[in-house]
Amino acid sequence: MSTIPDAGERVPLACPSCSPIEQTVHEIIKPDGQSTVRCTECGHVHKEAVERPREIQVNVVVSQDGDSLSTTVDAPAEESVEVGDEFIVDTPEALLQVRVTAIETGPEQRVDEARMDEIETVWSRVVDNVTVNVTVHPNDTRRDASRSLKMQVPGDYEFTVGEVESVGSEEFRVEGVHVRDDTGYRFDKLDHDGDVAFAKDVKRVYGRDTTTAAWSAW
Structure with a gap:
């Protein structure tokens, strides 16, 4: 899959016109090595090297009312997750909001926080209902x-x-x-x-x- 976002996608970038330090939402106008982007705050058009973060599949165990199921989610490889974080899991039955209860990085190795590419399994429980x-x-x-x-x-x-x-x-x-x-x-x-x-x-x-x-x- 291409690492360059498609036209119409929105990405966070610094805007040289209205926000050179803090990122604002930009729309991709013309994808390329140096993509043409438009700041949605002030309308300024400029060129930036924009790439999607590398994504990997992460194993997730979801618990609810004593039952559990295993699934996977796609996540940026370098993104960190910690116990207590919440995210959405798409299962065949429903979209579920879950909270991280444990992070396993290896056999009997559990940590409170880790990067996605370091994780073997994320344990979670349903919290939306x-x-x-x-x-x-x-x-x-x-x-x-x-x-x-x-x-x-x-x-x-x-x-x-x-x-x-x-x-x-x-x-x-x-x-x-x-x-x-x-x-x-x-x-x-x-x-x-x-x-x-x-x-x-x-x-x-x-x-x-x-x-x-x-x-x-x-």
Whole structure:
């Protein structure tokens, strides 16, 4: 495959007219060794040597709700990836947004960051639509009456400590949220009113049953 972009493609380049240091989006007008390009910010036309980055296929394992599948993605060879990064994987079933959970560079060799051409396998989990495990405690002292629920929600759904959630005909007030290790939260447990976590970051939600709670006028 040619390393020169086709006419009409857009590439990031410095513009000698309006942005000589920071890159702007340029449109390829005439592909060549020295391609003719137009800055989309100011319209300036100039010539630049433009090449596509070398791409390789990277093995990716995608996990979702206890199941996993293996696939490959095309990626720039010199691009780096690290645990916690998110990207799109095109599978026969659907386009999935995934988050990197581990990077394997060799047998039993795992790192937090690596270049694509150094990687043997990227391990990931789906984060665009997720299943969240919920433990609901009763609204009285019966500890043995706690029960487990599952919520199917978008990955960017927000759980807020102190707010009421519903699953079918059941309701519970969020009392705490355990977040996963591959997230950037300061604490692994959120338990103060107003604390917020995205569903894709959640390991488990803990709540207090409000379905049969007695409500006053205030």
